[in-house]
Amino acid sequence: MKKLVAMMLALAISLSLIAVSAFADDTIKIVMMVDNTILNQNNGRDAIEARWEELHPGFDLEIIQPDHSAYYDVLQQRIASGDLPDVVLLSSTYYADYAAAGILWDMTEAWENSKTKNSGRFTGDTVFEGLKINGKLYGFAPTRGNGCVTYVKQAWLDAVGMEAPTTYDQYIEMCKAFVEKFGTYAISAAGFVGNEAPFVNYLPEFYQDAYPYFVQQEDGTWVDGFTLDNMKAALQRIQDAVAAGIIDKETLTNKTSDARNKFYDDKFGVFTYWAGTWATNLKTNLEAKNLDGTLVALKPLEGLPPYYDRVPPMWCITAKCANPQAVFDAFIDTMLDGGDTQMLWTYGAEGVHWSKSAGTVLAGTEKEATYEDGQFHMLENLETAGTLYTKNHIDPMLALATFADGYYDPKEDSVKPEAKAASELFNANSRLASIVPATPVLSELNGDLTMIKSEIIADIALGTITVEEGYARFAEEGLELSNEIVESLNAL
């Protein structure tokens, strides 16, 4: 008898549970997948999730955040097992691929009618034009992609008694003066040519208008930038600079961390590196070695094109999503709402990552600071004592929309002046690296072609072959591949 009662009771409980969950089911669940660009579980991600759900009643957010090095592997595993997330952050390659495969929701129309686009605060129309594939938009980027600007050490300029250069001739004069004064090279980088778009971003002064990849000319036809005369001139400039000791010849084997370490070690004075927070990082690392951390960010030299902006990662809604319009409205269209949600994606959750109430941060350290009530400040990192949070998913300096009028924008208080200066300079002097459509011919041949090009560039730079010899090699081994790809692009 007892057993029967127990069973009945169990049945009743489970039935009522089912009923409750059935009734509660009118919330929309959003499964999203994101890389390490949002604060992780150890850093208060749950608070971000809770705050987002509080701001968007009726939605249940589930965040999947795999390890950064396995992000696309895990994404593919999920897709293969039928576990496609509703919303996913994608790089340009996967974006183009998945859009072509038809698993991304076409948000062109939703975007045209969105609050964000029509808010008057949105500044990224040109960026979004670049994200469209055949006139259709499948993803949303809350920020621009960022790029590199050229930094010159103020101390080195002072040592040779020069001003920051504005023309190429002045730039070379400065580099020569550095070489003479310090007995070392003036410039170093990670690779004479980058391995992905925008390729030339580490040595923009030498490449100038040359671009070693496929470019669309004004009349709409495609051409391989490597075959143009301006590339030959650029390679000659690089060869001369390496021969004159201006560019570090180990640029060939440098990893980015090698280049940075050499810069911190005062082995060279001119470094083209990422704008924004990296300006601060370079400065603090120089100061840690008792060097002058003052860096001058150069505007593009006179007559030279602006810096390149990378294609930013994009938030996409997948075909799996049952209610894409609702998810778009709640999740994507609010990301840059100029208010609380934008605040959440930019700086994190109040009380966990930032605060406006009175308090002291980093008490007992040299960086201790006390704030009055109402004063915005970032809070101490939950994981790493002694450091403060800087941002969540959206970099305030790269955001494509400002905060709404009257809503307090903490940018002025939270962003370091040197980072802000470098960012503003970059944003004012940059253009988006164009997306080259992947044709089957390009997919098949470009690997070989790129390796040939990189080898020729490296050999010319090191002076083992002349520019003519390099192009003779290209004519023999690469030109045919190049022509086939150009042909396929022009046939589109």
Place this chain on the structure above:
Amino acid sequence: MVRYDSTSLKLNKLAKYLLLVGVILSVVVGILVFTGSQTVSGLLSEDSATENYVKGILIAAIGSLVTWIISFLIKSYAKLVQDTADIRNGVPVFTGKTVKEKPLLQRMSKYWGFYLMFIPVLIFVLVFHYAPMFGIQYAFYSWKIVGDPVWVGFANFDKLFSQSQFSVSFWNTIEFSVVKLLLNTGLAVVISLLLNEMISLKFKKLSQTIIYLPHFMSWVVTASVFSLMLSPSGNGLINQLLIKMGIIDQGIYFMADKQWWRVWYYIINVWRETGWQTIIFMATLTSIDPGLYEAASIDGAGRWKKMCYVTFPALANTIITVLILNLAKIMNLFESVFVLQNDSVRRSTNVLQTYVYYQTFNSGASADYGYTTAIGLFRSLVGLVLMVICNFASKKVRGRGIM
């Protein structure tokens, strides 16, 4: 003078005929495809523009291989039947009449305890290794993960073989891994033997601890430290040393030189892996019965003779096992090459995996999972062939394989 068990004989015959028929059939089909017979190639792949000769060779190769494996399995079973018969019946096999075989179940029942012990191993292998093997079929599909797999027959292999740098990177893979394997194993044996001879126990322990440390450094870190040491500038320890010794008067940019790169690739590999490999040899050495050495000493054997007659034979089995087992993984070379490459030497130092990586990286699209699987299958087949050949050689020379 060996008297054969009848079952074993039948099985052996079966294996022989099967192999003959299988190989002939595969080769005939291969030739048909090779010469472009539309019906056969049409059956295999409908719409891929696969070149017929590649398909022909592949069909012949895979067909032969598969039949060879089956016949090999039958033969090994036949041998087992023969052996058990021999053992049970002792010597009389030579003279007696046809020996009646004890039923299989009865023989197996003697080993029930061992079968029981093998069950956990079997479960693990089946679940973690055999269950996912259904994935090998994707080698014959084109599959971008999104969307359904599309049957493409041998198109993936065709694509791989038609890559302009395929043969360079294929032979590089073989060269790098074989040289690396021989160097590492050879030096590990030498170091183990020398360690074994060391009289100061403290120094022996210290040396052992030190030589196995590099294994714990990731390839990325190893590459960055060595690229610093090999730097042509004033930071490069090795160039500085050579200049001071008067061998060269200007720093050599080792990593940018196609010949030097290989030399240093091997040196760095030896640095990182040799010490770790000694662990297994040291363990083998310590399991040698000390009595054997003592007996040899009494026999008047010197250090050298003891090494030749006691130590080395004991190590030989392990050395051969390690070499052959590593052959199976020979085509997996990737990270060690990848982290040390640069633009200047890349095309001449690519191995299969790095080449495919760059192909995909610059393709402007995400990787085709089918293509990746096909490459994996190709690598496996090469590993299998190498392993089987060496195992066969080992059997001929030593009278036994590794298993």
Place this chain on the structure above:
Amino acid sequence: MAKNAPIEYVTPSGVKVTPPAHINKPKSQITVFNIINGIIFVIVCLIILVPIWKVLVDSLDLTAGYGMKLIPTKFGLDGYKSIFTNKSLLQPLWVSVYTTVSGTFLGLLLSTMGAYVLIQWEMPFRTFFANMLLVTMIFSGGMIPSYLVMRAIGLTDNPLGPILLPAINVYNLVLMRNFFEGIPKSLFESADLDGCTPMGAFWRIALPLSKAALASIGLMFAVAYWNDYTNFKLYITDRNLYNFQMKLRDMMQSSDLPEAVGGATENTIRNACVITAILPFMVLYPFLQKYFVKGINIGAVKE
């Protein structure tokens, strides 16, 4: 085990002898060979240490930079401090410890049991089993099918996944079998006659006689588990289940970012991470070492 009992040996020339007692002691004669041998190892160790020294110095140098230094210019432990004061370090450390300990145990168990079965030369299907294991060394299903299987049996986002998956290692199993092969068959035969079950002979004869092998194969398992990174990144997305190795990589990655720098430069932290990854085995190895240096006198066990 009568360790001190006089032992008989048959020399290669067929003479039976009982060695005098003093011969069992190691000889401590210093010869030219020993001196040269010593010098060789001093050189080998120095060569091996140079690159590691560079990493060690940089991890202790607050101004760690690009070049090589013999000693730190500005000594400081801030690199290590920033690792060990990390508040979410304990959980990954614990995950690493228990996956390593339980994985090594399980791995050793499977390898020794498998190896023990594979030395039963007359057992029906022995060759079949052996070949079946070898095949898995060569062919693999690939990343996606492996995930699908792992998911189907509930081992994704489950700490059991990274414990169970690497526990079966055919390479180690074959090496183990190699060691078992060296044990005289007569020992097993006499155990069998004494009515010992296969499992009993396994515990009482095979395992105790293979301490060096167990130590070396165990070490290989332990290192593989401790350094495991692939299985965690592919099958675990829950950060609470990350192991130490994942956490270290995470830290190296985030040392790139300005605010994580703290007192040390990014380079100091990176190098401190590399040394921290080596540390556990530098501590553990000396304990294992006694099994590598001392041979086991099988003759003594036989008595």
